[in-house]
Amino acid sequence: MENITNVEKLESIKSLQSTISKLENALSQMTEKGANTTLVKKRLKAVCIGLAMLENVWNHSPHHYTQEDLAVARNVLAGLIPSIENIYMKSKAGSPQRTLLKRRIKALELAVQAIDDHSIS
Template identity: 65%
Template sequence: MENVSHEEQLESIKAFQSTIRKSENALVNMTQNSNNTTLLQKRLKALHIGAALLENVWNHEVEPHSYTKEEITEARLVLVGLFPSLESMYTKSKAGSPQKTLLERRIKAFHLAVQAMDTY
């Protein structure tokens, strides 16, 4: 896994936390409206796994998470599957905008999580 500054580590964790919060809020709204939540639940689990593995790698912990190899593999596929839409939104966002900065951090965080998943 690439060397990542402490600042980038914090930004990546914040990016995951923000995405998790937004996904949890969306899940509540979708559940109230009786919408199908299977895909969102799958993404939310992948986000939790990605965040946990990044913290694991950066805190040099041996085995603090309880995820199976299969769960990590599935989470990796989910995160990789999000890249095209994230990159599309990034391309369409205005230069220097807060949205573009947020997307940069989110994309970086997801790439780092995928790298961490590759080590398991």
């Protein structure tokens, strides 16, 4: 985690904040429609924990998550990466979508690493 530039840190934090916003919107719409929201809630919590862990590592912000919360979040975040990589591969080279997906993958990988590093110490 030492070789991350300030630009990469900022992009990763913004990416996770954007992901949280998208998940909150999806949750709201699904709740209105009466759809099953279990998966979206699980992903939202995981991304919030991932963001909190990056802010903990980089900005020394406190977090209140248990080892169990961290373990569940780590698995959810790690599980999202392959599907996003799949979408990335299908996206057009040089497109804004591809840039956002690349940043999201990097942010999720860093969040997983932050959780792993925290769990070891």
